Amino acid sequence: MEGNRMGHKKEAEVKYSYEDCQATADWLLSQTAVRPLVGIVCGSGLGGLADALKDQVAFNYRDIPNFPQSTVHGHAGRLVFGTLKGRPCVCMQGRFHLYEGYPIQKITMPMRIFKLLGVETVILTNAAGGLNQDYKVGDIMIIKDHLNMPGFAGNNPLAGPNEERFGVRFPCMSDAYDRELQQLALDVGSELGFSDFLREGVYCVLGGPSFETIAECRMLHKLGADAVGMSTVHEVIVARHCGMRVFALSLITNKAVMDYDSEEKANHEEVLQTGKQRAEQLERLVSTIITRLEHNNNFA
Numbered sequence: 208m209e210g211n212r213m214g215h216k217k218e219a220e221v222k223y224s225y226e227d228c229q230a231t232a233d234w235l236l237s238q239t240a241v242r243p244l245v246g247i248v249c250g251s252g253l254g255g256l257a258d259a260l261k262d263q264v265a266f267n268y269r270d271i272p273n274f275p276q277s278t279v280h281g282h283a284g285r286l287v288f289g290t291l292k293g294r295p296c297v298c299m300q301g302r303f304h305l306y307e308g309y310p311i312q313k314i315t316m317p318m319r320i321f322k323l324l325g326v327e328t329v330i331l332t333n334a335a336g337g338l339n340q341d342y343k344v345g346d347i348m349i350i351k352d353h354l355n356m357p358g359f360a361g362n363n364p365l366a367g368p369n370e371e372r373f374g375v376r377f378p379c380m381s382d383a384y385d386r387e388l389q390q391l392a393l394d395v396g397s398e399l400g401f402s403d404f405l406r407e408g409v410y411c412v413l414g415g416p417s418f419e420t421i422a423e424c425r426m427l428h429k430l431g432a433d434a435v436g437m438s439t440v441h442e443v444i445v446a447r448h449c450g451m452r453v454f455a456l457s458l459i460t461n462k463a464v465m466d467y468d469s470e471e472k473a474n475h476e477e478v479l480q481t482g483k484q485r486a487e488q489l490e491r492l493v494s495t496i497i498t499r500l501e502h503n504n505n506f507a
C-alpha cells in the first residue's frame with residue numbers, strides 16, 4: 208500500500224465496509240498463528256497491558272491495511288497478538304477518539320475486525336475523570352452502564368445503513384456490560400486485595416478534546432454519571448452489535464473539577480502519570496480476569 212510505504216495513511220484510505228474489515232482480518236490472520244478469543248483495548252497510558260502477553264506478534268497500525276493511525280500521546284499505535292496463560296489474545300495498544308477527527312465508524316472499526324478474527328470477549332480500559340465525590344484518584348471503576356452524549360445528538364457508530372452481517376438494526380444496550388464479568392472482576396479484585404480502590408459506576412462519554420467546565424461536570428454528575436471520558440462507549444456499542452461480550456474499566460486519573468473555588472485543572476500529563484502509578488495493579492486485575500475466562504463465554 209502506498210500509505211504504508213509513506214509511513215502514514217491518508218484519511219480516505221481507511222475504509223470500513225464489511226469487505227474492508229474482512230480484508231484486514233484476513234491479512235492479520237495470514238501474518239500470525241494466534242487465533243484470539245479475547246480482544247483488549249488499552250486506554251491512555253495503559254498500554255503496558257500488552258506487555259503481559261507471551262509469544263508476541265506485533266503490528267504497527269501504519270502497516271495494517273485499512274487501519275487508522277494513533278495520534279494521541281500515550282497511545283502507541285500497535286496491535287499485539289499473544290497468549291495470557293494459554294489464552295489467545297489480541298491487544299490494541301492505542302485507540303482512536305472522535306476528537307482525532309475520524310468518523311465514528313472508523314474509530315470503532317477495530318471492534319468489527321476483532322469479531323472477524325474470532326474474538327468472543329472484549330475488555331476495554333480507559334482513563335477518566337471522577338465525578339462521583341466518593342472516588343479518589345487511582346480508583347478503578349468497573350463500568351456497569353454508560354451515558355452516550357454524542358449519541359443523544361445522533362453521532363452513533365451504527366448510524367447509516369445497517370450491516371446485517373454484523374448485527375441487527377436496533378441492538379439492545381440495557382445488557383451492554385456483561386454482569387457475570389462484572390461479578391468476576393469484583394471477586395478477582397477482592398482476591399488480589401484491591402477492594403479498597405475498586406468501584407462500580409456509570410461512565411459518560413463526551414466528544415472532547417477540551418476537558419469539561421465546572422457547570423458541565425455538575426450537570427453530568429446530576430445526570431447519574433460517576434466518571435467522564437472521551438472513549439469506550441462507541442467501541443462498546445459496535446462490539447455488542449456484533450455479539451461480543453463486553454467488560455470495561457475506568458482508571459480514575461483525576462477528579463473532575465466541580466467547585467469554583469478549586470485550583471485544580473484537568474490535564475493530560477496528570478492522566479498519564481496516574482496511569483503509570485496504577486498500571487501494574489490494573490494489568491494484574493485484567494490478566495487474572497482473562498485467565499478465568501473459558502472459551503465459548505464460560506468461566507474456568
Ligand SMILES: O=P(O)(O)O[C@H]1O[C@H](CO)[C@@H](O)[C@H]1O
Binds near residue numbers: 279475
Ligand atoms: O479514554 P482514553 O483513551 O483512555 O483517554 C482519555 O484520556 C484522554 C484525556 O487525557 C482522552 O482521550 C480520554 O478519553
Ligand SMILES: Nc1nc2[nH]cnc2c(=O)[nH]1
Binds near residue numbers: 334417460461478
Ligand atoms: N472528558 C474527560 N476525559 C478524561 N480522561 C481522563 N480524565 C478525563 C476528564 O477529566 N475528562
